[in-house]
Amino acid sequence: MGLICASLNVRNTAEARAAMLRARAAGADLAELRLDLMAEFDLPALLAGRPLPVMVTFRRQDQGGGRALGEAQRLALLDQALALGAEYVDVELGSEAGIRRAGPGKLIVSHHDFAGFPPDLQTIARRIAAGPADIVKLAVTPREALDCLALYELPAGLGKPAILIGMGEAGAASRLLALRFGACLSYGALAPEECTAPGQLAVAEMVGAYGAKAIGPATRLFGVIGDPIAHSLSPAIHNAAYRQMGLDALYVSFRVPAGSDAGGFLRSHARLGFEGLSVTLPHKLAALAAADGADQVARKIGAANTITVRDGRLLADNTDADAAVGELAAAFGGLGALAGKTVLVLGAGGAARAVAWGLAARGGARVVIANRSRERGMNLAAELGAEFRPLDSLAGLAYDALVNTTPLGMHPGVEVTPLAAELIRPGAVVFDTIYNPLETRLLREAKERGARTVDGLGMFVAQAARQIELWTGREAPREAMRRAALEKLRRS
Ligand code: NAP
Numbered sequence: 001m002g003l004i005c006a007s008l009n010v011r012n013t014a015e016a017r018a019a020m021l022r023a024r025a026a027g028a029d030l031a032e033l034r035l036d037l038m039a040e041f042d043l044p045a046l047l048a049g050r051p052l053p054v055m056v057t058f059r060r061q062d063q064g065g066g067r068a069l070g071e072a073q074r075l076a077l078l079d080q081a082l083a084l085g086a087e088y089v090d091v092e093l094g095s096e097a098g099i100r101r102a103g104p105g106k107l108i109v110s111h112h113d114f115a116g117f118p119p120d121l122q123t124i125a126r127r128i129a130a131g132p133a134d135i136v137k138l139a140v141t142p143r144e145a146l147d148c149l150a151l152y153e154l155p156a157g158l159g160k161p162a163i164l165i166g167m168g169e170a171g172a173a174s175r176l177l178a179l180r181f182g183a184c185l186s187y188g189a190l191a192p193e194e195c196t197a198p199g200q201l202a203v204a205e206m207v208g209a210y211g212a213k214a215i216g217p218a219t220r221l222f223g224v225i226g227d228p229i230a231h232s233l234s235p236a237i238h239n240a241a242y243r244q245m246g247l248d249a250l251y252v253s254f255r256v257p258a259g260s261d262a263g264g265f266l267r268s269h270a271r272l273g274f275e276g277l278s279v280t281l282p283h284k285l286a287a288l289a290a291a292d293g294a295d296q297v298a299r300k301i302g303a304a305n306t307i308t309v310r311d312g313r314l315l316a317d318n319t320d321a322d323a324a325v326g327e328l329a330a331a332f333g334g335l336g337a338l339a340g341k342t343v344l345v346l347g348a349g350g351a352a353r354a355v356a357w358g359l360a361a362r363g364g365a366r367v368v369i370a371n372r373s374r375e376r377g378m379n380l381a382a383e384l385g386a387e388f389r390p391l392d393s394l395a396g397l398a399y400d401a402l403v404n405t406t407p408l409g410m411h412p413g414v415e416v417t418p419l420a421a422e423l424i425r426p427g428a429v430v431f432d433t434i435y436n437p438l439e440t441r442l443l444r445e446a447k448e449r450g451a452r453t454v455d456g457l458g459m460f461v462a463q464a465a466r467q468i469e470l471w472t473g474r475e476a477p478r479e480a481m482r483r484a485a486l487e488k489l490r491r492s
Helices: 013-026 043-047 071-083 121-130 145-152 154-158 174-180 203-207 234-245 262-272 284-290 296-301 320-332 350-362 374-384 441-448 457-472 478-491
Strands: 003-007 030-034 054-057 088-092 106-112 135-140 162-166 185-189 220-226 249-255 274-279 306-310 313-317 342-346 366-371 387-390 401-404 429-432 452-454
Touching: 003 013, 003 203, 013 030, 013 043, 013 203, 043 071, 054 071, 071 088, 106 121, 121 135, 121 145, 121 154, 135 154, 145 154, 145 162, 145 174, 145 262, 154 162, 162 174, 162 185, 174 185, 174 249, 185 203, 220 234, 220 262, 234 249, 234 457, 234 478, 262 274, 262 284, 262 306, 262 313, 274 457, 284 313, 296 313, 296 320, 296 350, 306 457, 320 350, 320 401, 320 429, 320 452, 320 457, 342 350, 350 366, 350 374, 366 374, 374 387, 429 441, 441 452, 457 478
Parallel strands: 003 030, 003 185, 030 054, 054 088, 088 106, 106 135, 135 162, 220 249, 220 274, 342 366, 342 401, 366 387, 401 429, 429 452
Antiparallel strands: 274 306, 306 313
Protein backbone atom coordinates (compact mmCIF):
# COMPACT_ATOMS: atom_id res chain seq x y z
CA MET A 1 0.00 0.00 0.00
CA GLY A 2 1.32 3.43 -0.90
CA LEU A 3 1.76 6.67 0.98
CA ILE A 4 0.11 9.95 0.02
CA CYS A 5 2.35 12.98 0.08
CA ALA A 6 0.93 16.51 0.04
CA SER A 7 2.90 18.86 -2.24
CA LEU A 8 2.91 22.14 -0.34
CA ASN A 9 2.79 25.39 -2.25
CA VAL A 10 4.10 27.78 0.44
CA ARG A 11 6.35 30.83 0.64
CA ASN A 12 7.67 30.82 4.20
CA THR A 13 8.06 28.86 7.43
CA ALA A 14 4.78 30.05 8.95
CA GLU A 15 2.80 29.09 5.84
CA ALA A 16 4.55 25.72 5.73
CA ARG A 17 3.52 24.89 9.29
CA ALA A 18 -0.10 25.84 8.61
CA ALA A 19 -0.07 23.83 5.39
CA MET A 20 1.37 20.75 7.15
CA LEU A 21 -1.52 20.86 9.62
CA ARG A 22 -3.98 21.07 6.71
CA ALA A 23 -2.19 18.21 4.94
CA ARG A 24 -2.50 16.02 8.04
CA ALA A 25 -6.20 16.87 8.36
CA ALA A 26 -6.72 15.99 4.67
CA GLY A 27 -5.25 12.55 5.29
CA ALA A 28 -1.71 12.95 3.90
CA ASP A 29 0.96 10.61 5.28
CA LEU A 30 3.72 13.14 4.67
CA ALA A 31 4.35 16.59 3.21
CA GLU A 32 6.79 17.68 0.55
CA LEU A 33 8.70 20.86 1.39
CA ARG A 34 10.02 22.47 -1.79
CA LEU A 35 12.63 24.81 -0.32
CA ASP A 36 13.43 26.14 -3.79
CA LEU A 37 9.90 27.56 -4.04
CA MET A 38 9.99 29.24 -0.62
CA ALA A 39 11.04 32.90 -0.42
CA GLU A 40 12.12 32.45 3.19
CA PHE A 41 12.64 29.45 5.43
CA ASP A 42 14.26 28.54 8.71
CA LEU A 43 15.01 24.85 8.35
CA PRO A 44 15.39 23.97 12.07
CA ALA A 45 12.15 25.84 12.86
CA LEU A 46 10.44 24.21 9.89
CA LEU A 47 11.28 20.70 11.04
CA ALA A 48 11.02 21.12 14.83
CA GLY A 49 7.75 19.68 16.14
CA ARG A 50 6.43 19.10 12.61
CA PRO A 51 2.95 17.58 12.56
CA LEU A 52 3.77 15.20 9.69
CA PRO A 53 6.81 13.35 8.33
CA VAL A 54 8.45 15.44 5.61
CA MET A 55 10.17 15.03 2.28
CA VAL A 56 12.64 17.88 1.82
CA THR A 57 13.71 19.02 -1.64
CA PHE A 58 15.66 21.89 -3.08
CA ARG A 59 15.05 21.13 -6.73
CA ARG A 60 17.99 21.68 -9.09
CA GLN A 61 17.13 24.35 -11.67
CA ASP A 62 17.62 22.12 -14.72
CA GLN A 63 15.10 19.74 -13.11
CA GLY A 64 12.40 22.36 -12.60
CA GLY A 65 13.82 24.15 -9.56
CA GLY A 66 12.33 27.50 -8.57
CA ARG A 67 15.61 29.34 -8.04
CA ALA A 68 19.36 28.92 -8.35
CA LEU A 69 21.62 28.02 -5.48
CA GLY A 70 25.25 26.85 -5.56
CA GLU A 71 25.38 23.04 -5.74
CA ALA A 72 27.40 22.69 -2.52
CA GLN A 73 25.02 24.96 -0.62
CA ARG A 74 22.00 23.16 -2.06
CA LEU A 75 23.25 19.72 -1.03
CA ALA A 76 24.35 21.03 2.38
CA LEU A 77 20.73 22.10 2.98
CA LEU A 78 19.51 18.57 2.22
CA ASP A 79 22.17 17.13 4.55
CA GLN A 80 21.09 19.58 7.23
CA ALA A 81 17.50 18.39 6.73
CA LEU A 82 18.62 14.78 7.25
CA ALA A 83 20.64 15.78 10.34
CA LEU A 84 17.50 17.48 11.70
CA GLY A 85 15.59 14.23 11.28
CA ALA A 86 13.77 14.75 7.96
CA GLU A 87 12.22 11.41 7.02
CA TYR A 88 13.06 11.81 3.31
CA VAL A 89 15.18 14.02 1.12
CA ASP A 90 14.80 14.10 -2.65
CA VAL A 91 17.87 14.80 -4.77
CA GLU A 92 18.25 14.75 -8.55
CA LEU A 93 20.04 11.99 -10.44
CA GLY A 94 23.68 13.09 -10.83
CA SER A 95 23.74 14.94 -7.50
CA GLU A 96 23.23 11.98 -5.17
CA ALA A 97 26.93 11.40 -4.53
CA GLY A 98 27.08 14.81 -2.84
CA ILE A 99 24.71 13.77 -0.04
CA ARG A 100 26.57 12.67 3.11
CA ARG A 101 23.57 10.91 4.67
CA ALA A 102 23.82 12.89 7.89
CA GLY A 103 20.75 11.18 9.39
CA PRO A 104 18.61 8.06 9.17
CA GLY A 105 16.14 9.59 6.68
CA LYS A 106 15.63 7.92 3.32
CA LEU A 107 17.26 9.16 0.13
CA ILE A 108 15.00 9.60 -2.92
CA VAL A 109 16.92 10.01 -6.16
CA SER A 110 14.78 11.52 -8.86
CA HIS A 111 14.68 12.28 -12.54
CA HIS A 112 12.15 14.72 -14.03
CA ASP A 113 11.26 15.26 -17.65
CA PHE A 114 8.79 18.10 -18.14
CA ALA A 115 8.97 17.98 -21.92
CA GLY A 116 8.47 14.33 -22.78
CA PHE A 117 8.56 10.66 -21.99
CA PRO A 118 12.13 9.31 -22.18
CA PRO A 119 12.40 6.23 -24.40
CA ASP A 120 15.17 4.95 -22.08
CA LEU A 121 12.99 5.01 -18.96
CA GLN A 122 14.16 1.55 -17.86
CA THR A 123 17.82 2.55 -18.19
CA ILE A 124 17.33 5.72 -16.14
CA ALA A 125 15.43 3.83 -13.46
CA ARG A 126 18.11 1.12 -13.27
CA ARG A 127 20.84 3.75 -13.08
CA ILE A 128 19.14 5.34 -10.09
CA ALA A 129 18.50 1.96 -8.46
CA ALA A 130 22.17 0.96 -8.85
CA GLY A 131 23.29 3.95 -6.76
CA PRO A 132 22.79 4.96 -3.12
CA ALA A 133 19.05 5.70 -3.56
CA ASP A 134 16.63 4.12 -1.11
CA ILE A 135 13.78 5.11 -3.41
CA VAL A 136 13.76 5.62 -7.19
CA LYS A 137 11.62 8.50 -8.45
CA LEU A 138 10.65 9.22 -12.05
CA ALA A 139 8.35 12.09 -13.01
CA VAL A 140 7.92 12.21 -16.76
CA THR A 141 5.47 13.71 -19.25
CA PRO A 142 3.52 11.24 -21.38
CA ARG A 143 2.19 12.44 -24.76
CA GLU A 144 -0.80 10.15 -24.37
CA ALA A 145 -2.20 7.98 -21.59
CA LEU A 146 -0.92 4.83 -23.34
CA ASP A 147 2.69 5.93 -22.71
CA CYS A 148 2.14 5.36 -18.98
CA LEU A 149 2.01 1.58 -19.48
CA ALA A 150 5.83 1.67 -19.53
CA LEU A 151 5.79 3.24 -16.04
CA TYR A 152 3.74 0.40 -14.60
CA GLU A 153 6.27 -2.20 -15.76
CA LEU A 154 9.10 -0.60 -13.79
CA PRO A 155 8.62 -1.51 -10.11
CA ALA A 156 8.89 -5.27 -10.60
CA GLY A 157 12.44 -5.18 -11.97
CA LEU A 158 14.03 -2.48 -9.80
CA GLY A 159 14.58 -4.19 -6.47
CA LYS A 160 13.97 -0.83 -4.74
CA PRO A 161 10.77 1.08 -3.96
CA ALA A 162 9.71 3.51 -6.66
CA ILE A 163 7.70 6.69 -7.11
CA LEU A 164 6.32 6.90 -10.65
CA ILE A 165 4.41 9.88 -11.99
CA GLY A 166 3.03 10.68 -15.41
CA MET A 167 2.73 14.46 -15.37
CA GLY A 168 0.14 16.45 -17.29
CA GLU A 169 -3.39 15.48 -18.29
CA ALA A 170 -2.26 12.38 -20.19
CA GLY A 171 -0.66 11.07 -17.02
CA ALA A 172 -3.48 11.94 -14.64
CA ALA A 173 -4.57 8.34 -14.01
CA SER A 174 -0.99 7.29 -13.26
CA ARG A 175 -1.13 9.23 -9.99
CA LEU A 176 -3.43 6.47 -8.71
CA LEU A 177 -2.67 3.57 -11.04
CA ALA A 178 1.06 3.53 -10.27
CA LEU A 179 0.13 2.61 -6.67
CA ARG A 180 -1.71 -0.44 -8.01
CA PHE A 181 1.42 -1.54 -9.87
CA GLY A 182 3.83 -1.23 -6.96
CA ALA A 183 4.72 2.46 -6.57
CA CYS A 184 5.29 3.31 -2.91
CA LEU A 185 4.01 6.89 -2.90
CA SER A 186 1.94 9.40 -4.83
CA TYR A 187 1.60 13.18 -4.56
CA GLY A 188 -1.50 15.31 -4.23
CA ALA A 189 -2.32 18.98 -3.75
CA LEU A 190 -3.71 20.40 -0.52
CA ALA A 191 -6.98 21.46 -2.15
CA PRO A 192 -8.47 21.28 -5.66
CA GLU A 193 -7.81 25.00 -6.22
CA GLU A 194 -4.18 24.52 -5.16
CA CYS A 195 -3.36 21.85 -7.75
CA THR A 196 -0.14 22.95 -9.38
CA ALA A 197 -0.14 20.54 -12.32
CA PRO A 198 -2.86 19.30 -14.69
CA GLY A 199 -3.94 15.86 -13.65
CA GLN A 200 -3.01 16.42 -10.02
CA LEU A 201 -5.69 15.54 -7.50
CA ALA A 202 -6.32 16.95 -4.05
CA VAL A 203 -5.09 14.76 -1.18
CA ALA A 204 -8.53 14.60 0.44
CA GLU A 205 -10.06 13.38 -2.85
CA MET A 206 -7.30 10.80 -3.36
CA VAL A 207 -7.69 9.45 0.15
CA GLY A 208 -11.49 9.80 0.42
CA ALA A 209 -13.11 9.36 -2.98
CA TYR A 210 -10.43 7.15 -4.55
CA GLY A 211 -9.42 5.21 -1.42
CA ALA A 212 -5.80 5.76 -2.53
CA LYS A 213 -4.21 4.49 0.68
CA ALA A 214 -5.81 1.07 0.21
CA ILE A 215 -4.75 0.67 -3.44
CA GLY A 216 -2.60 -2.42 -3.82
CA PRO A 217 -1.87 -5.34 -6.13
CA ALA A 218 -5.32 -6.88 -5.58
CA THR A 219 -7.27 -3.69 -6.34
CA ARG A 220 -9.73 -4.28 -9.20
CA LEU A 221 -9.45 -1.79 -12.04
CA PHE A 222 -12.19 0.09 -13.89
CA GLY A 223 -12.24 3.36 -15.79
CA VAL A 224 -13.69 5.65 -18.41
CA ILE A 225 -12.30 6.89 -21.72
CA GLY A 226 -13.44 10.03 -23.51
CA ASP A 227 -12.50 13.52 -24.59
CA PRO A 228 -13.11 15.85 -22.86
CA ILE A 229 -13.04 13.88 -19.61
CA ALA A 230 -11.48 16.12 -16.95
CA HIS A 231 -14.86 17.16 -15.49
CA SER A 232 -16.54 13.76 -15.76
CA LEU A 233 -18.67 12.77 -12.78
CA SER A 234 -18.06 9.08 -13.49
CA PRO A 235 -15.05 8.58 -11.18
CA ALA A 236 -16.95 10.20 -8.30
CA ILE A 237 -20.01 7.97 -8.62
CA HIS A 238 -18.24 4.70 -9.46
CA ASN A 239 -15.69 5.04 -6.66
CA ALA A 240 -18.44 6.02 -4.21
CA ALA A 241 -20.25 2.83 -5.20
CA TYR A 242 -17.19 0.63 -4.63
CA ARG A 243 -16.55 2.22 -1.22
CA GLN A 244 -20.19 1.63 -0.25
CA MET A 245 -20.05 -1.98 -1.52
CA GLY A 246 -16.81 -2.62 0.39
CA LEU A 247 -15.04 -3.53 -2.87
CA ASP A 248 -11.29 -3.07 -3.27
CA ALA A 249 -11.64 -1.33 -6.63
CA LEU A 250 -10.44 1.81 -8.38
CA TYR A 251 -12.09 3.73 -11.24
CA VAL A 252 -9.98 6.28 -13.11
CA SER A 253 -10.57 8.53 -16.11
CA PHE A 254 -8.45 8.63 -19.25
CA ARG A 255 -8.43 11.42 -21.79
CA VAL A 256 -8.23 9.57 -25.09
CA PRO A 257 -8.29 12.29 -27.79
CA ALA A 258 -10.63 12.12 -30.77
CA GLY A 259 -8.90 10.45 -33.69
CA SER A 260 -6.65 8.28 -31.55
CA ASP A 261 -6.89 4.50 -31.49
CA ALA A 262 -9.59 3.97 -28.85
CA GLY A 263 -9.81 0.25 -29.67
CA GLY A 264 -6.08 -0.19 -29.09
CA PHE A 265 -6.37 1.72 -25.83
CA LEU A 266 -9.19 -0.52 -24.59
CA ARG A 267 -7.32 -3.66 -25.56
CA SER A 268 -4.03 -2.67 -23.92
CA HIS A 269 -5.81 -1.70 -20.71
CA ALA A 270 -7.68 -4.99 -20.72
CA ARG A 271 -4.27 -6.69 -20.87
CA LEU A 272 -3.11 -4.48 -18.01
CA GLY A 273 -5.88 -5.91 -15.85
CA PHE A 274 -8.85 -3.56 -16.35
CA GLU A 275 -12.10 -5.48 -15.94
CA GLY A 276 -14.44 -2.82 -17.27
CA LEU A 277 -14.33 0.51 -19.05
CA SER A 278 -17.03 3.10 -19.57
CA VAL A 279 -16.89 4.80 -22.94
CA THR A 280 -18.07 8.30 -23.65
CA LEU A 281 -17.86 10.84 -26.46
CA PRO A 282 -16.31 10.51 -29.02
CA HIS A 283 -15.46 6.80 -28.75
CA LYS A 284 -18.81 4.98 -28.51
CA LEU A 285 -18.75 3.82 -32.13
CA ALA A 286 -15.07 2.84 -32.01
CA ALA A 287 -15.65 0.86 -28.81
CA LEU A 288 -18.37 -1.18 -30.48
CA ALA A 289 -16.18 -1.74 -33.55
CA ALA A 290 -13.23 -2.86 -31.41
CA ALA A 291 -15.22 -5.28 -29.26
CA ASP A 292 -15.01 -9.07 -29.73
CA GLY A 293 -18.71 -9.37 -28.97
CA ALA A 294 -21.66 -7.08 -28.34
CA ASP A 295 -25.07 -7.43 -26.78
CA GLN A 296 -28.12 -6.86 -28.92
CA VAL A 297 -28.84 -3.37 -27.56
CA ALA A 298 -25.37 -2.03 -28.40
CA ARG A 299 -25.59 -3.59 -31.86
CA LYS A 300 -29.03 -2.12 -32.53
CA ILE A 301 -28.02 1.31 -31.27
CA GLY A 302 -24.70 1.13 -33.13
CA ALA A 303 -22.74 2.44 -30.15
CA ALA A 304 -21.32 1.08 -26.89
CA ASN A 305 -20.92 2.99 -23.63
CA THR A 306 -19.63 -0.06 -21.74
CA ILE A 307 -16.83 -2.54 -22.29
CA THR A 308 -16.60 -5.59 -20.06
CA VAL A 309 -13.43 -7.65 -20.18
CA ARG A 310 -14.15 -11.34 -19.85
CA ASP A 311 -11.43 -13.97 -20.39
CA GLY A 312 -9.42 -11.37 -22.29
CA ARG A 313 -12.30 -10.59 -24.65
CA LEU A 314 -13.89 -7.15 -24.96
CA LEU A 315 -17.67 -7.30 -24.71
CA ALA A 316 -19.72 -4.24 -25.65
CA ASP A 317 -22.95 -3.09 -24.03
CA ASN A 318 -25.06 0.02 -24.06
CA THR A 319 -26.60 0.87 -20.70
CA ASP A 320 -27.91 4.31 -21.77
CA ALA A 321 -31.06 2.92 -23.41
CA ASP A 322 -32.39 1.08 -20.36
CA ALA A 323 -31.36 3.96 -18.12
CA ALA A 324 -33.36 6.48 -20.18
CA VAL A 325 -36.38 4.20 -20.53
CA GLY A 326 -36.32 3.59 -16.77
CA GLU A 327 -36.52 7.34 -16.10
CA LEU A 328 -39.49 7.89 -18.40
CA ALA A 329 -41.23 4.72 -17.30
CA ALA A 330 -40.98 5.88 -13.67
CA ALA A 331 -42.49 9.24 -14.64
CA PHE A 332 -45.48 7.48 -16.26
CA GLY A 333 -45.90 4.93 -13.47
CA GLY A 334 -44.28 1.88 -15.06
CA LEU A 335 -42.92 0.47 -18.31
CA GLY A 336 -46.38 -0.69 -19.42
CA ALA A 337 -47.67 2.89 -19.29
CA LEU A 338 -45.14 3.98 -21.93
CA ALA A 339 -46.70 1.85 -24.67
CA GLY A 340 -48.42 3.99 -27.28
CA LYS A 341 -47.28 7.29 -25.76
CA THR A 342 -45.93 9.87 -28.22
CA VAL A 343 -42.38 10.88 -27.26
CA LEU A 344 -40.64 13.76 -29.01
CA VAL A 345 -36.88 13.25 -28.97
CA LEU A 346 -34.78 16.36 -29.66
CA GLY A 347 -31.47 15.38 -31.26
CA ALA A 348 -30.21 12.48 -33.34
CA GLY A 349 -26.72 11.90 -31.91
CA GLY A 350 -25.41 9.07 -29.76
CA ALA A 351 -27.65 9.74 -26.76
CA ALA A 352 -30.69 10.16 -29.01
CA ARG A 353 -30.01 6.79 -30.66
CA ALA A 354 -29.98 5.04 -27.29
CA VAL A 355 -32.99 6.91 -25.90
CA ALA A 356 -35.13 6.60 -29.05
CA TRP A 357 -34.28 2.94 -29.60
CA GLY A 358 -35.05 2.14 -25.96
CA LEU A 359 -38.36 3.99 -26.00
CA ALA A 360 -39.50 2.38 -29.23
CA ALA A 361 -38.18 -1.17 -28.77
CA ARG A 362 -38.40 -1.58 -24.99
CA GLY A 363 -41.20 0.83 -24.16
CA GLY A 364 -43.42 0.48 -27.23
CA ALA A 365 -43.65 4.28 -27.49
CA ARG A 366 -44.35 6.20 -30.68
CA VAL A 367 -41.16 8.17 -31.22
CA VAL A 368 -40.85 11.45 -33.14
CA ILE A 369 -37.33 12.64 -33.89
CA ALA A 370 -36.55 16.33 -34.32
CA ASN A 371 -33.03 17.34 -35.20
CA ARG A 372 -31.03 20.30 -36.48
CA SER A 373 -29.45 18.37 -39.31
CA ARG A 374 -32.28 16.99 -41.34
CA GLU A 375 -30.39 14.07 -42.88
CA ARG A 376 -29.12 12.68 -39.59
CA GLY A 377 -32.56 13.00 -38.05
CA MET A 378 -34.30 11.35 -40.99
CA ASN A 379 -31.83 8.49 -41.02
CA LEU A 380 -32.38 7.74 -37.34
CA ALA A 381 -36.14 8.00 -37.73
CA ALA A 382 -36.03 5.62 -40.71
CA GLU A 383 -33.92 3.09 -38.80
CA LEU A 384 -36.40 3.07 -35.93
CA GLY A 385 -39.54 3.25 -38.02
CA ALA A 386 -40.17 6.60 -36.31
CA GLU A 387 -41.43 9.95 -37.63
CA PHE A 388 -39.07 12.84 -38.39
CA ARG A 389 -39.93 16.51 -37.88
CA PRO A 390 -37.66 19.48 -38.58
CA LEU A 391 -37.07 21.60 -35.46
CA ASP A 392 -39.09 24.46 -36.95
CA SER A 393 -42.26 22.45 -37.51
CA LEU A 394 -43.06 21.18 -34.05
CA ALA A 395 -46.02 23.49 -33.39
CA GLY A 396 -49.19 21.52 -32.85
CA LEU A 397 -47.46 18.17 -32.22
CA ALA A 398 -49.42 16.45 -29.43
CA TYR A 399 -46.64 14.69 -27.52
CA ASP A 400 -46.94 13.04 -24.10
CA ALA A 401 -43.23 13.32 -23.33
CA LEU A 402 -40.32 15.35 -24.60
CA VAL A 403 -36.68 14.26 -24.26
CA ASN A 404 -33.79 16.63 -24.87
CA THR A 405 -30.67 14.79 -26.01
CA THR A 406 -28.88 17.85 -27.43
CA PRO A 407 -26.24 19.63 -25.36
CA LEU A 408 -28.26 22.87 -25.50
CA GLY A 409 -28.60 24.26 -21.97
CA MET A 410 -25.59 22.43 -20.58
CA HIS A 411 -23.06 24.25 -18.41
CA PRO A 412 -21.68 26.83 -19.22
CA GLY A 413 -24.30 27.68 -21.87
CA VAL A 414 -27.10 27.58 -19.32
CA GLU A 415 -29.21 30.35 -20.88
CA VAL A 416 -29.74 28.35 -24.07
CA THR A 417 -32.71 26.03 -24.55
CA PRO A 418 -33.47 23.50 -27.29
CA LEU A 419 -37.19 24.34 -27.53
CA ALA A 420 -39.17 27.58 -27.35
CA ALA A 421 -41.19 27.70 -24.11
CA GLU A 422 -44.51 28.04 -25.97
CA LEU A 423 -43.93 24.61 -27.56
CA ILE A 424 -43.80 22.90 -24.14
CA ARG A 425 -47.11 21.16 -23.58
CA PRO A 426 -48.69 21.61 -20.15
CA GLY A 427 -49.12 18.18 -18.52
CA ALA A 428 -46.43 16.50 -20.64
CA VAL A 429 -43.36 14.87 -19.11
CA VAL A 430 -40.22 16.85 -20.01
CA PHE A 431 -36.99 14.90 -19.57
CA ASP A 432 -33.67 16.68 -20.07
CA THR A 433 -30.74 14.25 -20.29
CA ILE A 434 -28.39 17.08 -19.24
CA TYR A 435 -27.39 16.90 -15.54
CA ASN A 436 -25.15 19.93 -15.27
CA PRO A 437 -27.03 22.02 -14.29
CA LEU A 438 -29.69 19.82 -12.74
CA GLU A 439 -32.38 22.33 -13.60
CA THR A 440 -31.82 23.51 -17.15
CA ARG A 441 -33.67 26.40 -18.68
CA LEU A 442 -35.83 23.82 -20.50
CA LEU A 443 -36.87 22.22 -17.20
CA ARG A 444 -37.44 25.60 -15.53
CA GLU A 445 -39.74 26.70 -18.35
CA ALA A 446 -41.42 23.29 -18.41
CA LYS A 447 -42.30 23.66 -14.72
CA GLU A 448 -43.63 27.16 -15.35
CA ARG A 449 -45.90 25.79 -18.06
CA GLY A 450 -47.25 23.00 -15.87
CA ALA A 451 -45.26 20.10 -17.31
CA ARG A 452 -43.74 17.36 -15.14
CA THR A 453 -39.95 17.37 -15.24
CA VAL A 454 -37.20 14.75 -15.05
CA ASP A 455 -33.53 15.79 -14.83
CA GLY A 456 -30.60 13.88 -16.35
CA LEU A 457 -28.95 12.72 -13.15
CA GLY A 458 -31.20 9.70 -12.67
CA MET A 459 -30.29 8.41 -16.14
CA PHE A 460 -26.61 9.09 -15.52
CA VAL A 461 -26.65 7.18 -12.23
CA ALA A 462 -28.71 4.35 -13.72
CA GLN A 463 -26.39 3.79 -16.70
CA ALA A 464 -23.38 3.72 -14.35
CA ALA A 465 -25.14 1.42 -11.87
CA ARG A 466 -25.89 -1.04 -14.68
CA GLN A 467 -22.19 -0.98 -15.65
CA ILE A 468 -21.17 -1.83 -12.10
CA GLU A 469 -23.69 -4.66 -12.08
CA LEU A 470 -22.30 -6.03 -15.36
CA TRP A 471 -18.73 -5.84 -14.06
CA THR A 472 -19.21 -7.10 -10.50
CA GLY A 473 -22.41 -9.15 -10.61
CA ARG A 474 -23.62 -7.22 -7.56
CA GLU A 475 -26.35 -4.64 -7.09
CA ALA A 476 -25.02 -1.08 -7.27
CA PRO A 477 -25.87 1.38 -4.45
CA ARG A 478 -27.76 3.97 -6.51
CA GLU A 479 -28.51 6.29 -3.60
CA ALA A 480 -24.83 6.58 -2.59
CA MET A 481 -23.95 7.19 -6.25
CA ARG A 482 -26.53 9.94 -6.56
CA ARG A 483 -25.25 11.58 -3.37
CA ALA A 484 -21.68 11.47 -4.69
CA ALA A 485 -22.76 13.07 -7.98
CA LEU A 486 -24.68 15.82 -6.21
CA GLU A 487 -21.72 16.50 -3.94
CA LYS A 488 -19.35 16.71 -6.90
CA LEU A 489 -21.75 19.00 -8.82
CA ARG A 490 -22.15 21.20 -5.75
CA ARG A 491 -18.38 21.55 -5.38
CA SER A 492 -17.74 22.30 -9.05
P1 NAP B 1 -23.79 13.94 -30.07
O1 NAP B 1 -23.70 12.56 -30.61
O2 NAP B 1 -22.74 14.92 -30.42
O3 NAP B 1 -25.21 14.54 -30.56
C1 NAP B 1 -25.56 15.86 -30.27
C2 NAP B 1 -26.95 16.14 -30.85
O4 NAP B 1 -27.30 17.45 -30.45
C3 NAP B 1 -27.01 16.08 -32.37
O5 NAP B 1 -28.26 15.63 -32.75
C4 NAP B 1 -26.83 17.55 -32.76
O6 NAP B 1 -27.48 17.89 -33.96
C5 NAP B 1 -27.53 18.23 -31.63
N1 NAP B 1 -26.99 19.59 -31.45
C6 NAP B 1 -25.75 19.89 -31.03
N2 NAP B 1 -25.60 21.23 -31.00
C7 NAP B 1 -26.77 21.76 -31.42
C8 NAP B 1 -27.24 23.08 -31.60
N3 NAP B 1 -26.45 24.13 -31.34
N4 NAP B 1 -28.50 23.27 -32.02
C9 NAP B 1 -29.30 22.22 -32.29
N5 NAP B 1 -28.91 20.93 -32.15
C10 NAP B 1 -27.65 20.70 -31.71
O7 NAP B 1 -23.87 13.94 -28.50
P2 NAP B 1 -24.59 12.83 -27.56
O8 NAP B 1 -23.65 11.74 -27.18
O9 NAP B 1 -25.87 12.45 -28.17
O10 NAP B 1 -24.83 13.67 -26.23
C11 NAP B 1 -25.69 14.78 -26.23
C12 NAP B 1 -26.05 15.19 -24.82
O11 NAP B 1 -26.77 14.16 -24.16
C13 NAP B 1 -24.83 15.42 -23.92
O12 NAP B 1 -24.43 16.76 -24.02
C14 NAP B 1 -25.33 15.05 -22.53
O13 NAP B 1 -25.75 16.22 -21.84
C15 NAP B 1 -26.52 14.19 -22.78
N6 NAP B 1 -26.27 12.80 -22.29
C16 NAP B 1 -26.71 12.49 -21.04
C17 NAP B 1 -26.54 11.22 -20.55
C18 NAP B 1 -27.02 10.89 -19.16
O14 NAP B 1 -26.68 9.81 -18.67
N7 NAP B 1 -27.80 11.72 -18.53
C19 NAP B 1 -25.90 10.24 -21.32
C20 NAP B 1 -25.44 10.59 -22.60
C21 NAP B 1 -25.64 11.89 -23.07
P3 NAP B 1 -26.78 17.64 -35.39
O15 NAP B 1 -27.09 16.22 -35.77
O16 NAP B 1 -27.44 18.63 -36.25
O17 NAP B 1 -25.30 17.89 -35.21
